[in-house]
Amino acid sequence: MLESLIDRIKARLIEYVRERYGYSLPQVVAEQPPRVELGDLAFPFCFELAKKLKRAPRQIAAEIVEDLPDLPGVAKMEVAGPGYLNCFLKRDDFFRKLLQPPTHRPSGPDSGKVIVEHTNINPNKSAHIGHLRNAVLGDTFARLLRSVGERVEVQNYIDDTGVQVADVVVGFKYLEKRTLKEIKALPGRFDYYCWDLYARVSSFYESAPENRELRGRTLREIEEGEGDTADIARYVSRTIVRCHLATMSRIGVAYDLLPKESDILHLNFWSHAFQLLKQAGAIHYETEGRHEGCWVMRAGDSGPRDQAGSSSSSGGSGHEEDKIIVRSNGTVTYVGKDIAYQLWKLGLLGMDFFYRPFHTYSDGHRVMMTDSFDNQDSSNPDFGRGERVYNVIDSRQSYLQNIVVAGLRALGFHHQADRSTHFSYEMVGLSPACCQDLGIRLSEEDRRRPYLEVSGRKGLGVKADDLIDRLLEKSAAEVQARHPQLAAGETQAIARSIAVGALRYFLLKYTRNSIIAFDFREALSFEGETGPYLQYTVVRINSIFRKVEALDSRFSHQSLPEFMDQPEAAAFLRQSISNDFWSLLYLAAQLETQVRVAIQTCEPAGVAKYLFNLAQALNHFYHRHRIKDEPDPLRKGFYLALITILRGRLQEGMDLLGISVPDRM
RNA sequence: GCGCCCGUAGCUCAGCUGGAUAGAGCACCUGCCUUCUAAGCAGGGGGUCGCAGGUUCGAAUCCUGCCGGGCGUACCA
Numbered sequence: 001m002l003e004s005l006i007d008r009i010k011a012r013l014i015e016y017v018r019e020r021y022g023y024s025l026p027q028v029v030a031e032q033p034p035r036v037e038l039g040d041l042a043f044p045f046c047f048e049l050a051k052k053l054k055r056a057p058r059q060i061a062a063e064i065v066e067d068l069p070d071l072p073g074v075a076k077m078e079v080a081g082p083g084y085l086n087c088f089l090k091r092d093d094f095f096r097k098l099l100q101p102p103t104h105r106p107s108g109p110d111s112g113k114v115i116v117e118h119t120n121i122n123p124n125k126s127a128h129i130g131h132l133r134n135a136v137l138g139d140t141f142a143r144l145l146r147s148v149g150e151r152v153e154v155q156n157y158i159d160d161t162g163v164q165v166a167d168v169v170v171g172f173k174y175l176e177k178r179t180l181k182e183i184k185a186l187p188g189r190f191d192y193y194c195w196d197l198y199a200r201v202s203s204f205y206e207s208a209p210e211n212r213e214l215r216g217r218t219l220r221e222i223e224e225g226e227g228d229t230a231d232i233a234r235y236v237s238r239t240i241v242r243c244h245l246a247t248m249s250r251i252g253v254a255y256d257l258l259p260k261e262s263d264i265l266h267l268n269f270w271s272h273a274f275q276l277l278k279q280a281g282a283i284h285y286e287t288e289g290r291h292e293g294c295w296v297m298r299a300g301d302s303g304p305r306d307q308a309g310s311s312s313s314s315g316g317s318g319h320e321e322d323k324i325i326v327r328s329n330g331t332v333t334y335v336g337k338d339i340a341y342q343l344w345k346l347g348l349l350g351m352d353f354f355y356r357p358f359h360t361y362s363d364g365h366r367v368m369m370t371d372s373f374d375n376q377d378s379s380n381p382d383f384g385r386g387e388r389v390y391n392v393i394d395s396r397q398s399y400l401q402n403i404v405v406a407g408l409r410a411l412g413f414h415h416q417a418d419r420s421t422h423f424s425y426e427m428v429g430l431s432p433a434c435c436q437d438l439g440i441r442l443s444e445e446d447r448r449r450p451y452l453e454v455s456g457r458k459g460l461g462v463k464a465d466d467l468i469d470r471l472l473e474k475s476a477a478e479v480q481a482r483h484p485q486l487a488a489g490e491t492q493a494i495a496r497s498i499a500v501g502a503l504r505y506f507l508l509k510y511t512r513n514s515i516i517a518f519d520f521r522e523a524l525s526f527e528g529e530t531g532p533y534l535q536y537t538v539v540r541i542n543s544i545f546r547k548v549e550a551l552d553s554r555f556s557h558q559s560l561p562e563f564m565d566q567p568e569a570a571a572f573l574r575q576s577i578s579n580d581f582w583s584l585l586y587l588a589a590q591l592e593t594q595v596r597v598a599i600q601t602c603e604p605a606g607v608a609k610y611l612f613n614l615a616q617a618l619n620h621f622y623h624r625h626r627i628k629d630e631p632d633p634l635r636k637g638f639y640l641a642l643i644t645i646l647r648g649r650l651q652e653g654m655d656l657l658g659i660s661v662p663d664r665m
Numbered sequence: 666g667c668g669c670c671c672g673u674a675g676c677u678c679a680g681c682u683g684g685a686u687a688g689a690g691c692a693c694c695u696g697c698c699u700u701c702u703a704a705g706c707a708g709g710g711g712g713u714c715g716c717a718g719g720u721u722c723g724a725a726u727c728c729u730g731c732c733g734g735g736c737g738u739a740c741c742a
Contacts, residue, residue: 528704
């Protein structure tokens with residue numbers, strides 16, 4: 001609503017400047033003045049005009065203010081500072097528009113589907129905090145896209161034939177000498193068991209070099225897909241995937257499709273992509289040198305595009321190293337498989353998977369898994385063929401992501417390459433203090449580092465479910481202390497909401513390029529800039545409404561807009577929206593802008609920060625004005641309408657971050 | 666070596682398509698619960714925005730160089 005208003009004002013300004021000065025402004029930027037008294041929008045274009053006209057910017061601005069006809073929604077214009085044109089909006093009109101129930105946006109643009117790929121955890125051990133960051137970023141981004149009407153498909157790629165799964169299989173088969181039946185009978189949490197086993201396999205390899213050869217053999221047996229080893233691998237990866245879905249489901253993260261690497265292999269997606277790459281001359285066979293016998297791609301000559309957000313001048317310094325796509329033994333690398341997958345996602349491969357249902361969430365949503373065989377009951381859903389693709393993968397994989405995009409370009413798919421975005425983010429490390437909490441001994445050198453890298457291979461990390469459990473425990477204790485009379489079930493439900501809110505906000509408040517040095521004290525905090533702060537703000541407002549509505553039905557949600565439309569209320573509005581109140585309203589109106597920017601820059605942190613500011617403003621208001629006992633009904637109605645608007649935006653925004661509002665706190 | 670990222674308050678971070686007095690949270694100090702939930706609010710101290718140049722009316726923000734740190738640069742994923 002604010003956005004379209006600004007657009008209309010801009011258009012009128014451009015038109016006016018063209019008519020009056022014969023100059024076409026290429027664009028008009030609208031800034032926000034530093035203080036409310038200075039206005040709501042600041043237009044700096046007079047500085048630009050000053051250069052063209054060779055006159056002082058202030059003078060031009062004054063001239064325009066004098067002569068400009070009325071603009072829609074604008075109360076007045078003023079000259080400000082060295083030559084800004086500042087704009088004051090009609091506050092009462094604006095207020096009434098914000099109070100209207102949100103008009104449902106038309107069911108999305110026809111621009112095709114957006115695919116968001118995230119989580120992608122190797123299915124060989126439990127998820128850890130690094131995976132949580134990935135999943136929360138991806139899930140939140142998907143929510144943001146859906147909120148602006150995009151059709152979104154969320155995929156979680158399962159690398160069920162990789163070395164990491166092979167390592168755990170080696171652990172079961174050769175280190176522990178277990179049969180599949182014994183593995184199935186293992187008690188306790190399977191993902192936790194594998195977490196430890198995986199770490200033990202690393203030392204198993206180190207203890208004797210011949211052990212390492214077991215990995216290659218196992219890997220081959222898994223790829224072939226038959227026999228005892230493949231059965232174990234299948235059991236491990238399927239079971240772990242179920243664990244991951246359960247973990248992520250605890251924090252409100254769900255998927256639409258689980259594409260498996262084994263299916264890409266078995267359905268020969270790669271051989272098809274290989275043909276395409278060869279035909280296009282995108283890769284070539286090396287007959288000599290150190291890459292003899294390999295198929296390689298020249299990276300660099302098509303100038304791989306940079307990832308989202310950060311712009312680079314793409315060096316372009318001569319030729320870069322070649323990247324091996326097919327090894328001399330004929331097997332394909334990860335990049336090759338990823339090119340095939342990426343082609344499929346963009347609808348460029350001309351092949352498709354088979355599908356079968358994998359899991360149904362408690363809300364009825366069903367997640368599908370790819371399959372290599374046709375299967376009676378699966379009416380093939382419409383997966384893939386994305387118009388845009390976002391790959392949520394940490395920044396360490398930038399190089400590989402660039403190669404994949406370079407592959408698309410080498411095939412001539414420039415349009416699709418432009419719409420294929422690496423949503424990159426920095427890793428989550430462990431602060432030295434956190435390592436101490438975990439009982440990990442550190443060297444003198446490590447203690448001085450700001451963080452240590454999480455390593456699944458070494459078993460060094462904080463497991464996702466352990467962290468969630470601790471959050472639950474702490475929030476349940478807090479709720480218990482404040483509301484001892486609550487039934488256990490209710491306490492748990494509230495604790496869950498708070499734990500999830502705290503975790504998701506914690507992972508979202510950092511910008512993507514910031515490395516999170518994980519620290520329990522910070523992650524478990526419920527005060528200050530945290531999810532629970534947002535929740536608490538809404539809970540207290542809700543509490544006001546509960547009491548006010550019980551006393552006087554004029555002020556129930558539905559009747560507030562009508563109440564404020566009465567002539568007396570309208571007159572009250574015209575006079576009473578002082579700067580204090582207005583800055584709150586104006587802040588609330590900026591949610592849509594924040595969402596748009598977050599999508600454009602792949603940076604949900606901005607929305608998180610914004611909501612914190614909004615909550616702060618609301619808390620400030622809460623303390624300054626007593627609402628329930630306000631004697632003047634007009635003023636009371638105004639206050640209630642105001643907090644309705646603020647709470648509405650706050651809640652809407654929290655929804656986008658996957659943070660719910662508990663009944664009480 | 667080359668590529669990418671980071672360096673802002675004691676700590677953790679925002680701000681970076683140049684713009685008006687550089688902001689939060691935590692920690693520390695001082696106040697506020699017979700009044701709509703104190704997971705809150707008000708106030709206080711704390712800054713050569715890594716360093717040096719350049720562009721500009723104007724630089725934390727753009728350019729160049731340097732210093733310090735991280736990641737990547739595999740016939741691993």
